[in-house]
């Protein structure tokens with residue numbers, strides 16, 4: 001297992017994954033004659049044994065557990081609130097060591113157990129339809145905070161169940177925090193870590209061309225999804241402010257380069273906003289843009305966000321849109337809506353919690 005880069009953002013007792021093997025061993029050294037064995041044991045308890053408390057580590061001497069209490073904690077993040085939707089989706093409001101709140105979602109689909117993780121507190125991209133973008137970005141998550149979300153979601157599963165897939169589609173722009181994300185995913189995919197397949201991990205980006213190439217050069221076989229959302233620059237810039245500087249062409253070129261370098265086809269995400277970008281003419285233009293580019297399109301009907309003016313597309317519009325793409329040999333799928341009854345659109349739970357806290361402050 002690789003060491004986590006030391007990237008502490010908050011005061012308090014450091015976490016096992018935050019310290020990494022070497023520092024954990026050093027921290028144990030004054031308290032036990034077998035520090036490296038103990039460090040391995042403790043890591044196993046956190047990663048495989050689902051321990052969130054030192055006292056759960058039953059094969060550690062009680063004396064050692066007591067002396068480590070103020071020195072190291074299994075996880076720095078905790079579940080502040082859990083909502084379970086009627087379709088089984090678990091939405092976790094996760095509290096970080098510095099009190100910041102992020103969201104992590106666990107979804108169930110046949111044999112798949114998929115966790116959706118955040119990479120930043122808030123998001124700096126400011127997309128017009130997104131709840132996370134409304135509040136701006138407070139900071140990047142550290143690699144251990146990204147990894148701890150996987151563990152907290154895994155701890156929700158029954159004893160004999162495992163996580164199978166990860167989508168990096170929670171709060172934040174993953175490629176704006178690429179090195180911490182890559183460190184976390186290295187442990188998620190290592191056999192001594194969570195043993196996840198790189199091919200079952202999807203990273204979604206607003207489209208940062210140089211970072212897309214950096215990801216391709218990392219040599220990892222992660223799946224890349226790019227939020228395209230519009231067939232031309234004028235409309236895309238209205239929906240995604242960062243497009244003004246980037247432009248669709250640079251994103252498509254980077255996506256093709258990613259495919260060339262990794263052999264992995266890029267998925268283009270396309271949010272459908274009723275009456276805005278879901279018309280037959282939009283589908284036709286999107287099809288022409290992507291035709292012959294070896295692209296797959298994932299259509300995402302808009303998840304309503306309180307206070308935003310956008311509407312969900314009509315059911316018929318979704319069908320017609322998809323058919324128009326496929327008629328031009330651009331394969332397309334429609335994302336299923338998960339956790340609809342618990343505000344599972346990214347950023348909404350945190351926004352609600354912040355609003356509730358603001359109201360509580362005023363009372």
Ligand code: SAH
Nearest residue numbers: 130169172173204205206227269302303345
């Ligand atoms: N910053 C990354 C990850 C964002 S979340 C990115 O831009 O891709 C993952 C996907 O959900 C993105 O395609 C995002 O545009 C989309 N999304 C955000 N808010 C949404 C909403 N209210 N309804 C549907 N999709 C939304």
